[in-house]
Amino acid sequence: MPRQVDHDERRRQLTDALLRIASTRGLQAVSMREIAAEAGVSLRVVQYYFTNKQALLESGLTELGARMDRRVKQRAAATAGELTPRGVFAAVLGVILPSDEQSRLDSMAWTAYYTAALTDPALAAVGLTLPNALENFLTARLAAAQQAGDIAPDRDPRTEVAGLLALANGLTSSVLSRQRSHEAAIEIIDYHLDRLFGPASTLRPPPG
Amino acid sequence: MPRQVDHDERRRQLTDALLRIASTRGLQAVSMREIAAEAGVSLRVVQYYFTNKQALLESGLTELGARMDRRVKQRAAATAGELTPRGVFAAVLGVILPSDEQSRLDSMAWTAYYTAALTDPALAAVGLTLPNALENFLTARLAAAQQAGDIAPDRDPRTEVAGLLALANGLTSSVLSRQRSHEAAIEIIDYHLDRLFGPASTLRPPPG
DNA sequence: CTTGTATGGATACAGTCGTATCCTAACGCG
């Protein structure tokens, strides 16, 4: 066997280059040649590691989902002790909102992909997986919290989750277009969480 | 003077064709030739009535804004008598959400434009005008309602409006991607309006 | 009727796009 290159690593470099372009100049600025230039390789290399532009695009969307997933886990881990139901929601919704520069860029790319998915079924299949999983996860958590008496019994968990996710997504849009600051968005989220759960506490109260 | 053509009418036809393409196949499918084909005219005609592709795109965005504006006014007019503050909010937020097939198409186009505006300052300037005006309008209305005692005095009108608009936009996204039905979205909006105002009444109660 | 201008048909241009092909250099294995 001749010289071996780590294909996964190469694909990751190219996917990162793609996402840098998509998040700064939009998905319509993404071309095979632009990706090559951004990654500092030749066009042939891009073609060699991805059969299609379509495959490249889907790889970008998958990577975005993986990043979001990583952020949620790392935020959950950063909170010492067990999370309250409210803590779980604050973590997930806080990850959806753009906070630092990198997550702002990722949100830009995510928005671009979301729009593209509206007229591209292949992208829609890949892109809706994470949001649906997120909604189901939060709904299950909220239903459990309701059983435990943490929220009022007359609330419908699925409706509440749908509203909160829509709120977070809408706020993300307004933060990206600089209509609102990150802090203002967080404040609105917290306000709504206060109405759903009691006043704020991220940690589960000590038993007894 | 030779044969005169109504330029405004011609431009309107072309803009409509553009929006039909953008709402069904996305903004990236919009080309001068596609617009010509969709409108049933030659490429030259498109060039003749619009100096630029950029001008054409901005015309499309302006038209979308005008349609939204028309819908709000017509919904307000459809409600007999004077609108309560809640009625105003229900009308505006109800217009943002896609209801019939046409408003779904317009929402698709609007979403495409919104995303494009994130990386195109010229579009952003045109596209943010209406949302900002809407936010200011609703904020003023809500502040007045607060003065009149229609909502609790501890609410911040600007924050409430920002949250409601973000919610409506986020719900629009989820309706477009068929994660949620129009009815479910309306229900969530009504639920949040109930929490802000009292229980639902669109008409102002008779004086005395 | 002639004339000048508004309208639009036909065609061309230089770029850019995704994809395909040809060929060479590098290198692990027998």
Add this chain to the structure above:
DNA sequence: CGCGTTAGGATACGACTGTATCCATACAAG
């Protein structure tokens, strides 16, 4: 040491893009 496969450089193809140009026609004004 070659042999064969992998990694990529170089180049080309046809399609499509926005824009420009040339020219014909139609029609209102003189």
